[in-house]
Amino acid sequence: MKLAKSRRRALLALADGTVLVGRAFGAETEAVGEVVFNTSMTGYQETLTDPSYVGQLVTFTVPELGNVGVNEVDQESVRPHALGVIAKHVARAPSNFRSEATFPSWLEAHGLPGIEGIDTRRLVRHLRDHGAQMGILSTLAEADPDELVARARAAPTMNGRDLVSGITTREMYEFRRPMGEPLAPAVAPPPARFHVVAYDYGLKSAMLQYLVDRGCRITVVPAHTPAAEALALGPDGIFLSNGPGDPAAVPYAVPILRELLGKLPIFGICIGHQFLALTAGGRTFKLKFGHRGANHPVQDLQTSKVEITAQNHGFAVDAKSLEGKDVVVSHVSLNDGTVEGLEFPGLNAFSVQLHPESSPGTHDSRHLFDRFIERMARTRTAVAL
Numbered sequence: 001m002k003l004a005k006s007r008r009r010a011l012l013a014l015a016d017g018t019v020l021v022g023r024a025f026g027a028e029t030e031a032v033g034e035v036v037f038n039t040s041m042t043g044y045q046e047t048l049t050d051p052s053y054v055g056q057l058v059t060f061t062v063p064e065l066g067n068v069g070v071n072e073v074d075q076e077s078v079r080p081h082a083l084g085v086i087a088k089h090v091a092r093a094p095s096n097f098r099s100e101a102t103f104p105s106w107l108e109a110h111g112l113p114g115i116e117g118i119d120t121r122r123l124v125r126h127l128r129d130h131g132a133q134m135g136i137l138s139t140l141a142e143a144d145p146d147e148l149v150a151r152a153r154a155a156p157t158m159n160g161r162d163l164v165s166g167i168t169t170r171e172m173y174e175f176r177r178p179m180g181e182p183l184a185p186a187v188a189p190p191p192a193r194f195h196v197v198a199y200d201y202g203l204k205s206a207m208l209q210y211l212v213d214r215g216c217r218i219t220v221v222p223a224h225t226p227a228a229e230a231l232a233l234g235p236d237g238i239f240l241s242n243g244p245g246d247p248a249a250v251p252y253a254v255p256i257l258r259e260l261l262g263k264l265p266i267f268g269i270c271i272g273h274q275f276l277a278l279t280a281g282g283r284t285f286k287l288k289f290g291h292r293g294a295n296h297p298v299q300d301l302q303t304s305k306v307e308i309t310a311q312n313h314g315f316a317v318d319a320k321s322l323e324g325k326d327v328v329v330s331h332v333s334l335n336d337g338t339v340e341g342l343e344f345p346g347l348n349a350f351s352v353q354l355h356p357e358s359s360p361g362t363h364d365s366r367h368l369f370d371r372f373i374e375r376m377a378r379t380r381t382a383v384a385l
Helices: 044-048 103-109 120-130 145-154 205-213 227-232 253-260 271-279 367-384
Strands: 009-014 019-026 030-038 056-060 084-086 113-116 133-138 173-175 194-200 216-222 237-240 266-269 284-300 306-317 328-333 339-344 349-352
Touching (some): 009 113, 019 145, 030 120, 030 306, 044 103, 056 120, 120 284, 173 205, 194 205, 194 367, 205 216, 205 237, 227 253, 237 271, 237 367, 253 271, 266 367, 271 306, 271 339, 306 339, 328 349
Parallel strands (some): 056 084, 084 113, 194 216, 237 266, 266 349
Antiparallel strands (some): 009 019, 009 133, 173 216, 284 328, 328 339, 339 349
């Protein structure tokens, strides 16, 4: 007798031979990806639609998902980019006035598998101790555990993979949608005071919305756009977005940025931050299990203030590789001391590893967008004099 849909078996097999058995939800399929964990208490839809999760199976540490359903407003892009979901328990009856569909039905509509009913605390401790690794999530009835482990071991890791090329926009476009108040009626964007060219390495829409709220007209360009083409658009500043994968495996990013640095204000976030570090002659490296969640403490070394930040990255900048370079570390992680921000003296550029648009906690990081606006304003004034 066929089991009810919510009771179908699901398997999660890791490359190190670990196999977890749970209940399937979402689509009846298989997904191969890097198994990682996210420590956020809310925002599962935003997480799964963040392009930085390309190629990954996401373990959520919060014990229940789906209790507020899903809606179009909370998406960071037009579709999910994570490959699958690993959860303790998933709600089938959401309770929220903004809900437009259930979480399981949304995953199924996008062809993504999910597994629930496993000990996610055990899995997270395992990933913390042994590192993020490749795995296969299967909701197929005929899945064989040994075969899944073998396939997980054969899967290519995140090291050396250019995932930006597959996620960047193919054509230039204008972005003018403000963030406004998420629970209030939509409003028209404010008058545009600045023109920003945004390099799309896998951007989240919220980043651009906060710039629109601050009076920016934004032209989004593909990641491989030559510097001369970007400058020909006449921008007041350059924005470098977040994105997935290994920054050192994107060969075209650094040559472009070398031509842009010093020409006008530049603000980089996440992989955009890492690209700027590489441009300065630094190096990046793979973290053991990455930083993913909305509760990461970061200290601003210029003010000594500590902010509770949102993070999503598996690679980081090697601080020692920047010694002797014309770059200053501006922010550090208080969890492991890794580089969280850079200043480029004399080049009118700065960057952060954290995600200021997510702004969790009581210490808001959105002031970093204001810093970018101030730099564009000062540069425009200096040029006019």
